[in-house]
């Protein structure tokens with residue numbers, strides 16, 4: 001049965017999955033959502049025997065129904081291959097009584113690879129399917145990891161170009177170096193003088209600008225998005241939560257059907273929304289723990305029902321979560337509003353005009369499955385140090401935020417149900433912050449020196465992307481102010 005996607009802000013906008021992937025954002029500024037979430041058709045025992053690729057196929061065929069089986073298998077094979085440094089793709093490891101789902105074994109050592117290694121293939125298939133002759137221009141704002149993962153995915157993919165905006169000074173040295181050394185004739189990286197929200201708001205505005213769209217169209221170009229608002233990102237992320245549960249079963253941590261918790265270090269709300277969708281599809285998730293850093297707008301939202309972005313933006317040791325507007329939350333709002341586009345649109349208009357919105361008590365009750373809390377930078381550091389002392393296992397700052405929030409939850413509630421923590425980046429991507437937790441007396445040198453030190457101390461495997469950047473030349477050096485973003489795009493595209 002064909003599954004269509006509609007906009008969160010206007011129910012009359014309906015497209016196929018391939019069209020939703022091509023468009024990224026709906027034309028009214030809303031986000032595409034599946035009209036319903038299909039039930040997972042396999043038994044969990046069966047599921048536990050599947051490889052990552054097989055499971056990806058079983059799930060994606062349910063949600064991307066206008067792709068043929070052959071197209072999906074082809075995209076999956078191309079995405080989840082030797083770019084990953086383990087055949088498991090996303091291993092689940094038990095440390096100190098907690099299951100860490102390592103999502104950082106792909107090309108750029110962050111969980112964004114899980115979706116961005118497949119999105120370019122879905123997108124080029126989608127273009128063919130819809131008889132699109134235009135070249136696709138991917139426009140992306142990044143808080144550090146998305147940009148590199150998107151460029152790695154799209155580099156030299158025929159029929160595509162990609163432009164990435166990142167906050168200059170708002171990402172780690174390794175992240176920046178990873179982006180600036182990206183090869184590919186079709187990639188362009190631009191630093192902006194502003195923070196991630198400025199970059200994201202700028203990109204959204206350009207997307208929504210009919211004048212710019214027309215200019216592109218007259219040159220045979222069209223925008224699309226690789227940000228986590230694209231359902232081509234969201235759908236592949238649902239896979240690893242089922243896969244994690246299969247591994248829990250295989251490791252005898254649960255019996256098939258038993259409940260478990262998921263904890264996700266959250267920024268734009270994409271990763272945890274995928275877990276929520278997995279639950280809606282039948283995965284027995286008891287609680288979704290939404291972990292924030294000191295930019296704790298979501299924590300306050302879950303406790304009060306008021307989403308209030310009017311606050312100081314704090315640069316933390318987990319920069320990929322330094323976000324005050326969590327775009328994907330709109331999809332959850334739509335759900336708890338009873339799939340009401342009017343309500344969703346009104347709340348998003350409030351956010352735009354007043355910087356806040358308040359949900360009704362009835363909507364708030366539907367958030368019961370979520371537990372929101374945050375970890376300070378000091379607590380994050382302690383978490384990394386404590387886990388390393390106990391297990392010799394090093395986690396990155398983002399994962400540590402989640403790990404700490406989970407422990408707080410467990411202490412408060414005494415709830416010992418098995419928990420899966422999404423481990424979203426290799427500790428080497430944030431070597432300075434990680435070392436300052438486990439070996440504060442060994443912080444001399446630049447971030448690459450610190451990676452070597454971290455290896456000496458931990459013996460944990462250094463990702464290829466980190467190993468190779470010291471020998472690669474910088475290929476990009478553009479920096480612009482926020483109002484110049486549009487001009488820079490047109491200039492680089494030669495319009």
Ligand SMILES: *Cc1c(COP(=O)(O)O)cnc(C)c1O
Pocket residue numbers: 110111112145146228265266267268269270271272320321398399424425
């Ligand atoms: C992007 C990112 C996050 C946040 O994920 P969202 O889907 O934006 O909530 C967390 N950790 C790392 C390392 C990331 O790159």
